[in-house]
Amino acid sequence: MATTRGRPSSFDRDAVLDKAIRLFWRRGYEGTSVRDLSEELGIGAPSIYNAFGDKRTFFAEVLRVYDEKYGGFIDAALAEERTAKEAAARVFAEAPTRYSRRGLPTGCLIISGDAGTADVTVATRLRRIREAKVAAFADKIRADLTSGELPADTDAQALARYTMSTLSGIAQAARDGVRRTELEHAARIALGAWP
Amino acid sequence: MATTRGRPSSFDRDAVLDKAIRLFWRRGYEGTSVRDLSEELGIGAPSIYNAFGDKRTFFAEVLRVYDEKYGGFIDAALAEERTAKEAAARVFAEAPTRYSRRGLPTGCLIISGDAGTADVTVATRLRRIREAKVAAFADKIRADLTSGELPADTDAQALARYTMSTLSGIAQAARDGVRRTELEHAARIALGAWP
DNA sequence: TTCGTTTTGTAACGGCCGTTAGAGAAAGGA
DNA sequence: TCCTTTCTCTAACGGCCGTTACAAAACGAA
Incomplete structure (x- = not known):
């Protein structure tokens, strides 16, 4: 799973997830576009899809971590x-x-x-x-x-x-x-x- | 103001406004698109703009009448x-x-x-x-x-x-x-x- | 009929939406 | 060094957003 091969990720996944939580929190699911996320998190849209899946999947993880934190x-x-x-x-x-x-x-x-x-x-x-x-x-x-x-x-x-x-x-x-x-x-x- | 000249309107303004109220009520301001309104009200987008102004102005009137009714x-x-x-x-x-x-x-x-x-x-x-x-x-x-x-x-x-x-x-x-x-x-x- | 007035339908505008193909970059393993 | 793997960037896809230009249509007035 978490192999060490290939090009390393350029961002801290947890930090980026927390920024996403705050953005969804502020604007809601539909009010937050993938472009908004891309700008706020400082990573390109393809990287978001690569790291978190599509918007719905991303939001599901955001919800889970939000409830914890x-x-x-x-x-x-x-x-x-x-x-x-x-x-x-x-x-x-x-x-x-x-x-x-x-x-x-x-x-x-x-x-x-x-x-x-x-x-x-x-x-x-x-x-x-x-x-x-x-x-x-x-x-x-x-x-x-x-x-x-x-x-x-x-x-x-x-x-x-x-x-x-x-x-x-x-x-x-x-x-x-x-x-x-x-x-x-x-x-x-x-x-x-x-x- | 309410002149009788020109081509007559093809719809009942009050009835159409009530349909718009229900659609905005159900889906909210942003969740209701002008196309949705056009389909639900049965009139084209230009007729909406002609009769009610732009979306914000339309919604303002919807709010006023909703509060009354x-x-x-x-x-x-x-x-x-x-x-x-x-x-x-x-x-x-x-x-x-x-x-x-x-x-x-x-x-x-x-x-x-x-x-x-x-x-x-x-x-x-x-x-x-x-x-x-x-x-x-x-x-x-x-x-x-x-x-x-x-x-x-x-x-x-x-x-x-x-x-x-x-x-x-x-x-x-x-x-x-x-x-x-x-x-x-x-x-x-x-x-x-x-x- | 002809004119002016108003509404209608068609069709398009630029812009943002979520999503992804494809090429290049950066790492480890051989 | 070369290969494989993984990530990143550019660019674009079809689709919907609010809005409007334009011309045809339908009325009253002349």
Whole structure:
């Protein structure tokens, strides 16, 4: 596989991938052209195709690495916090910072990356990732239901949907340029809806 | 102005405009090409330019009429309900239906119409409309603050931001194909965050 | 009929889209 | 040195983008 023969690559693959993540993050899948990528990454289009495959394949890898490097705070909260409500509290506390960091694009690639995209393959992939996060939250809520941590009449799916929808609304507000403190105040209110 | 001379128009301007609204609503500004419009409306591109101006001008008119015909339920709630909380309750109650109506595109044109759009003129116009609705909600909240209808320590701007952000999150969930009943349950939870 | 006015259909403009063929460059192995 | 392998660069492909020039068509007015 990774033979050492042939002409060596002229760029650092990881560094270039990170630049691509930021560009897709900023402009979305369809708003980012291969020419844009070529200029931003400083490598020719054929080199992109050689190193990352076509645009869809490239974007799939971008999504995977983005989720690891930048977007994984939801999964972390679900895994590390004891209760679903504590996970929600942590997510709502962290989100405003995550969605408006200095030196990084605003908002969330997984939430808005497919916006206005005609490509159903890309849109479906992103939608599935989003749905998976709602399902993971609902699972955590159901665990707290059986343990009595949450009221028995709680609708787990609806509460998970509410949480992730509000989160995506906050991400969109961040994209609109709303100041971080205002996002934090809104997120604090959002947590108040939890039982 | 509306002279009766010259060759008569071959289409009903209002009917064609409504078709354009639905197409922009479904695919967004950038995802809708002039060729798409030409096919969907059943008229040639030159006729579109003659009747509605260029694409940006056309979209501006589409936005105006959309807000009147389909999107105005927020303004109506703010105008007709006595308190801000009653307006929020009505908006959260109506939104799931508004955002997933049979025979109409899902979601909201004003919320997602500029998604993935490079055109800053269009994006700014939509952002301003959204900000205006947040500001209107904040005004209504402040009125209830001075009248004692809401607790004195309420952050009007944050509560308005929370409400509109959650609403846009629900609209995005509708675009993702979430069932209306689930949206309604999530919206009911959202209202619970209000003081 | 003839004229002026407005809308229509055809056809094209330059420009960007994703993608790739083909030639040359730069490395290791023999 | 020469060969194989791999990457890079130039250049182009067909296709869609928004937009418009131009001429034919269809009306009211004269």
